[in-house]
Amino acid sequence: MKVILIVLLVLSGLTTFGQQALHIYGGKGHDVYLGCLNCDNYNANSVWNAYGTYGSRYNAKSIWNSYGDYGSEYSSTSPFNPYAGDPPVVVDKDGGFYGYFTVNEYNDKRANFKLALTIYKFYDLIRDDVAKWYDKIFR
Template identity: 45%
Template sequence: MAREQMSTNQALLLFGGNDHKTFLGCLNCVKSDDASICNKFGTYGSKFNEVSIWNKFGTYGSKFNEGSPWNKFSNSAPIIVDKNGNTYGYFSTNKFHNNRTRIKSYVNLLDWSADNDDLEQARNASCGN
């Protein structure tokens, strides 16, 4: 079962793809971290990189791809884990996903994104830029 609470100092990592083996970035790392989904110049924060959840034309940013968190109908969304392997649910806009994350800030972001369909604004809300 996914944890509902998280330690504020625990890095939350996003994995997608087959068997969730593709690293998609750190959800709550500082913006300057190379692994941060909020680092515009990093692999995971760039809206141009194939493995970025912010690339609307990429595998993990397209609202049409099964493995994307932005696909409202998918059950194959990325999973949130910490470095110890504890799971925190799936990062998914699918409100009916069985094990969707219960972390309030992410639920708010995902619900907003599902309702507004604006990836750029979702990124700005998530990353503060």
């Protein structure tokens, strides 16, 4: 019960940045598209679409794939490896930079908006049930 209360308190102040879609790009040159971070769960490019490329916990291009290059806690290109040398970046459609998508708190260019911070904190739980977490965060 205590964990649920903490989660609800953290999630209560989240924003989806209005209509501005935020996209994740990974790989050493940040040239691999990893999905839309704040698009709804019906969007084919959304990391919240559990049946889509970027929301599936089994797809190689999904941040939720704990065995993939972009979701493993051991990969140098994963947001969930605190020592990653090449974590993904978050940008908008115009190329506006929102920061590196990384759990590394010491990265001075880390994306620190509320949605990113929530994902950093709960990613291991989110990957188990993306749809449930989408509802908690956005509804």
